[in-house]
Amino acid sequence: MSALHLYDTATREVGVFKPLIPGQVSIYVCGATVQSHPHIGHVRSAVNFDILRRWLTWSGYDVTFIRNVTDIDDKILHKAVHEKMPWWALAMKYERIFTQAFASLNVLPPTYEPRATGHITQMVELMQILIDNGAAYAPGNGDVYLEVRKLKRYLTLSGQKLDDLMPAADADETFKRDPRDFALWKAAKAGDPSWPTPWGAGRPGWHLECSAMAHAYLGEAFDIHGGGLDLVFPHHENEIAQSEAAGYKFANRWMHNAWVTQSGEKMSKSLGNTLQVEVILQRVRGIELRWYLGSAHYRSMLEYSEAALDESAVAFRRIENFLLRATEVLDLPLEPTISDAFCGAMNDDLAVPAGLASISENLRAGNQAITDGDKAAIAKNANEIRGALQILGCDPFDSNYPQGATSDVNQALDGVIKLALKERAAARERKDFAASDAIRDGLLDLGITIEDTAQGPRWSITEKS
RNA sequence: GGUCGGAUGGCCGAGAGGCGAGGCAAGGGACUGCAAAUCCCUCUACACGGGUUCAAAUCCCGUUCCGACCUCCA
Structure with missing residues (x-):
């Protein structure tokens, strides 16, 4: 088996992944600022890192996965005034909506999901270290x-030079020794929430939280720090600055996912081109949206279009349909396995698109095997597809996704349709094709599609879209 | 101004010196009473101009175009 290779934003190279502690992987991913509805860019990031996590877990690592919630910042305070509710209520409202969105896409809950406001103590401690040693x-x-x-190594992640940065537009720079110095802590303004510190009451700056929480849960050094590409500067540079100035080794490797774009441009609130997860989920199922978001390489931009989403969903249904048929023919649950081809692709910096090619090959061979009635080949291909889908978080049999009714109602429906199919078979037998087609068309009008397979007819509920 | 990424067939999308991933669409065929589903075949591309090499989509130089970050951003 090949070794896992991953890209590192810091070196801009793909290299062998070696955890700090054998057998264990620690990951910190910057989560959302819960101030609005999640759009598909937010969940793409979550899906990408969820795939990484699942792959590491499958590879035998014990993974500790931290994704934080930023529940205090300027936007939350502004939005709270706007929505006429306390800032903490607003943060909780959107945190729940984010959690719901992640769950719809089968993104596994993080090992720990710390909130910024729950770690003020750790932030004050970190600031104390930085002030004591003269860094802050x-x-x-x-x-x-x-x-x-x-700082000696400031801006090495983004490869910029301090003097080349565009001057910050901050008006309030009178207290800074250098305009590029950034705030660890912001003094309280009247009416805003604040926490006491030795230097005055205030609230945390954005960057400080992540350094403090990463340290609290993962210690002075950890394996992978992740987030969206747009966090490289300033957020991640500043996290590195704070943590290294405090004497921590911090992240061993940096991974950044690319954006979802529309008309070539990054999805953002300012462009007004955001697509809310809740809206898209009215068009496709969660598993289909996840398939779409996960099928692009995590470092490639994903240009959104309804056509592309629809096409992707149709492709997924083909795969799903094969799995369903295979299960029926085998009359056994599928046992997920990872093929060499898929394994090789994933080990190459999570090359999902290459992995998809192996799934296509399995699909073709598997469908052929169903036609041939070759059960061993059906099982091999179906198991390999299911294994790959599990890693991608798109296993249709996963209980985290809504399963077709297995209840009495479903059994009754199956019985009724089988009765109709029996009538159809009889009509075909006596070459009364008008009658047989009437049954087939009638079922189709009800959303029930009939397929005549080598093993006899089967029915499925057609997806509405 | 600084830093970074991209340009691949009708469309989407991998690859990164030598066998032209994969998918969708389209056309043809097999199967079918007709369909659907499925399978087979066909369509052979790497922004532009130079260069290196026996060999370049891939490396080097230059050009054009697109995007991102430098302000909150997944």
Whole structure:
């Protein structure tokens, strides 16, 4: 079996993945700021890192996966005024909606999901270290800043130079020793929530939270830090700055997912081109949206279009349909296995598109095997497809996805349709094709599709779209 | 201005020196009473101009176009 290779944003190279502690992998992924409805870009990130996690777990690692919730920031405060509710109520409202969106796409819950507001103590401790060792300063206005000029390795992740950065538009720079210094802590404004610190009451800056929480749950060094590509600067640079200045090794490897775009442009609120997960889920099922989002390579931009989404969903249904037929023919549950081809693809920096090619090959061979009645070949191909789908989080038999009714109602329906099919078979027998077609068309009008297979007719409920 | 990424067949989308991934669409065929489903076949591409090489979509130089980050961003 090949070894897992992953890209590292810091080196811009794909290299062999070697965990700090054999057999264990620790991952910190920047989660959402819960101030609005999730769009498909948000969940793409979650899906990408969920696939990474599932692959690591399958590969035998004990994975600790942290994804935080930023539940305090400027936008949340503004939005709370707008929606006429306390900031904490607004944050909780959207956190629940995000959680629901993740669940619809079968994104596994993180091992721990810390909230920023629950880790103020750790943030104050981190600031104390930084102030004590001279890396940070509190100018007396309640803010605390990190002095970036003192850092040796600042901006190495994004490969920029401090002096090349466009000057920040901050008006309030009078307290900064350098305009590029960034706030670890922001002084309380009247009416805003605040927490006491030795340097005055205030609230955390965005970057500080992640450093503090990563340290709290994963320690001074961990394997992988993930997030969207747009977090490289300033967020991740600043996390590195704070953590390294405090003497931590911090992340060993950086992974960033690319965007979902529309008309070539990144999905963003300012462009007004965001597509809410809840809206898309009225068009396709969660498993189909996940298949769509997961099928692109995580470092490639995914250009959204309804046509592409629909096409992807149709392709998925083909695969799903094969799995269903295979299960019927074999009369056994499928046992997920990972083929060499799929394994090789995933080990190559999670090359899902290459893995998809192997699924297509399995699909073709598997369908052929059903026609031939070759049960061994059916099982092999179906098992390999199911194994791949599990890694991608798109296993149709996964109980996290809504399963077709297995109840009495479904059995009754099956009986009724079989009765109709019997009538149809009889009509065909006596060459009364008008009658047989009437039955088939009648069922189709009800959303029930009939397929005549080598093993006899089978029915399925047609997806509405 | 600085940094980074991209341009592949009608469409989507991998690959990264030598066997032209895969999917969708289209056309043809098999199967079928007709369909549907399924299978087989066909369609042979790498933005442009130079260069390196026995060999370039892949490496080098230059050009054009598109996008991202430098302000909150998955």
